Amino acid sequence: MRCPFCAHDDSQVKDSRPTEDNTSIRRRRQCESCGARFTTFERVQLREIVVIKSGGKREPFERSKIEQSVALACRKRSIEQERIDQLVSGIQRQVETIGEAEIASARIGEMVMDGLRQLDSVAYIRFASVYRDFGEARDFEEFASAIQEAGVRDAASDS
Template identity: 85%
Template sequence: MRCPFCAHDNSQVKDSRPSEDNTSIRRRRQCEGCGARFTTFERVQLREVVVVKSGERREPFDRSKIEQSVALACRKRPVNQERLDQLVSGIQRQIETMGDAEVASKVIGEMVMEGLRQLDSVAYIRFASVYRDFTEARDFEEFASSVQEMSVHEVSGGE
């Protein structure tokens, strides 16, 4: 594994253990060139998936894009990293087990929306504001009202 500090090609694994959610292996490595230590994660990839973007552009599925989006939506919210990792792993698992070689970015966006809706309403609204391209304050107000109505409806048992 290439060192992120000096770009030396060889490193030694010093410690390996499963991640907290058991979906990856965490490895502590030490560069044989500069001696720096760094962490890598190894994850199972069931299949190669291509994401179909708007305009029919295609690119390989990249888990880190979901991780970054979810982390940004949950920034300064009382959501721990383990819950975020579980959300992202669940979405990735859903995508890989769909059986399709290609998945529309819209489908992924809706999966993220649903996951955030269940996790944190503020993060859900933040993500929606970018995903659904809110342009005015009224867009936020209308969406927030619908989220509040959903919450009241769910708490009251759907009555």
């Protein structure tokens, strides 16, 4: 593993342990050249999955893109990082277990929307505003009203 500080190619693993949700291995490493310590995470990748963008362009699936989008939607919200990581891991598992080599980006977007709807309504609206390309304040109002109505219906059906 290349050192992020001095770019030396060799590092030594000092400690390995599973993450709390058991979806990856956390490794503490030390560079053999400069002595700096850093952490890496190792995850299982079942197969290469290709994402088909709305314009037809194809690119490899990248977990980091989902992490960035979800983190941005959840920014300045009181949501524990562990819950965000669990959401991203769950979406990644869904994508990998679908059994298809290709998946539409819109389908991944809907998975993120579903997860954020359950996690935090403000993060859900933030993500939706970008994902659904809100252009005016009215778009936010209509979307928030739809969420509020759905919440009222869900609460009524629970009783």
